[in-house]
Amino acid sequence: MRVSKLALRGFMSHDQMDVELPDRGVVLVTGPNGAGKSSIVEGVAAAVWGKTTRGASPWRDGEKGSAAVEVDEERVERTRSPAGRTKVAWPTSGAKYDTARAAQTAIDARWGDLATWQRTSVFSASDASTFTGATDAERKRMLERLLGLGRFDAAHKAVRADLRTAQADARDAERAHEATLARLQSAKDAVTARAEALAALAPPGDAGLTDADADDADAALAALDAEVRRAKTELRDAERAQAEVERKLAAAADKARDAQRALKRLESMGECPTCQQPISEHRLDAARAAAAYAIDAADACEAAEGDALAAARADVEDCEDTLAALQRKANAARAAAADIAARLQAAKRAAGAADQQRAGLAAAQREVAALTARSLTDAKTREEAAEEVALLEATEGVLGTRGVRATVTASALSGLEAVANHWLGRVAGDRITVTLGASTALKGGGTTDTIDLVVHGAGGGNGYRGASAGERRRIDVAMLFALAETASAAAGRDPGTLWVDEAFDSLDTDGVAAVCAALAEVAAERCVVVITHNHDLADSLSPVQHIRVG
Ligand SMILES: Nc1ncnc2c1ncn2[C@@H]1O[C@H](COP(=O)(O)OP(=O)(O)OP(=O)(O)O)[C@@H](O)[C@H]1O
């Protein structure tokens, strides 16, 4: 991030401060404590990110203020009202943003975040050892952020969430498939059981028997019953005719008997009981004639009706025979009809049971077909879910810390190490060198990727922490220069302005000389703003510009 102009109004200790910076060369900033030297660095941070590197507000209470920078040929201005409202303007972007947050997101996308700028472009006494003094794991995170690998975190997180969902889906699909297979197996068992039950059914013996047969038998029986009724009527008629003939014969016989009895009484009386006159012969003759007539009439009747009686009796017998024969036939027909009805009933029951089994078998077969289709769909879903899981696992692996990031980090590390050793050669001679290596450390039951920094030639075998303050500062300087170059290269930007705020003040004369030489080298390519109280350093530098504050 190359800063060419800075204008501060009502900002920290500055009522008004305007700075113009060259593209390259050393710019020296000197002044007493509290004069407002570091405020220049804070001005850049406040204008671009609305924050300061020290974390405190740079605005004066109840006063209007502003910080404007020209950076990489663009202008960004932050203003602050007396009421405390801040606004950001980035007119050169040509874009309109609805909220300050949206504008800030766009600014961050353009120049990266404050932390990265601070780490790669600002070198102050307090954060000189940010990288070197960090833990191995912090260093790894810092380098990843520096290289812009942080965006892998979001993608990695999203993929891991997707993977968890896909794994749950895959488990569901697996369970669904297993459940369908279990149901399919029971449906197949049901088909077998139904088929066996159907085969086990007794073959219907009277399969040909129909309702018509039963109707015919009933009709035959009804016809016979009608004939029986008719025969009974005929028998009754014959019996009546016989009785009539017998009544006639009995009446004639009665008359003859009465006439003979009357004659006998007359003959036995001798005289009339009323008039005591002897019974006359004439009267006796008349009685005899009447008796003879009655006997003749009875005989004639017997002669006349004898055949009729015989015929009537024969008729009655015939009728009785006919009726008996018909009743036998009717009984046989009733038994036959009952037998047909019973057999038909049994045949119907057997057919009903078979139909039921067949319907059950068909339903079970349909169930098998449906579940077979379902199991195929389930298997496909399961396969797709497994493929999704495999794909996401692969993606997770690529985006994970051991994937492409590890490759990028590893190649960046060797570059960083080479550049750091180049600068170490400048500021510490060939005595001190560093080795940077990525490794995986065991931590809390899991593993953490780290970047270890091994210092050779200082610290008596205890590395950076064992080194003297001056040595540590030289290592810090070398690392800072290396990080600044690596960050610029990773961002694809020209090296920007480098801000050095009292970072070299603890160096001895040799150190100052070495750092000045290194700074001169760096300043050949970029502008280096050096804020210092160190007179040696101030005198040793050949600044292209000297800003005196206060
Ligand atoms: N919000 C603020 N309002 C007014 N003054 C502030 C505000 N914040 C900081 N200051 C003051 O601004 C002054 C300049 O601070 P700055 O850090 O720039 O000093 P410096 O020149 O770098 O000093 P040193 O040499 O001690 O580092 C300090 O006196 C500080 O207390």
Ligand SMILES: [Mg+2]
């Ligand atoms: Mg300061």
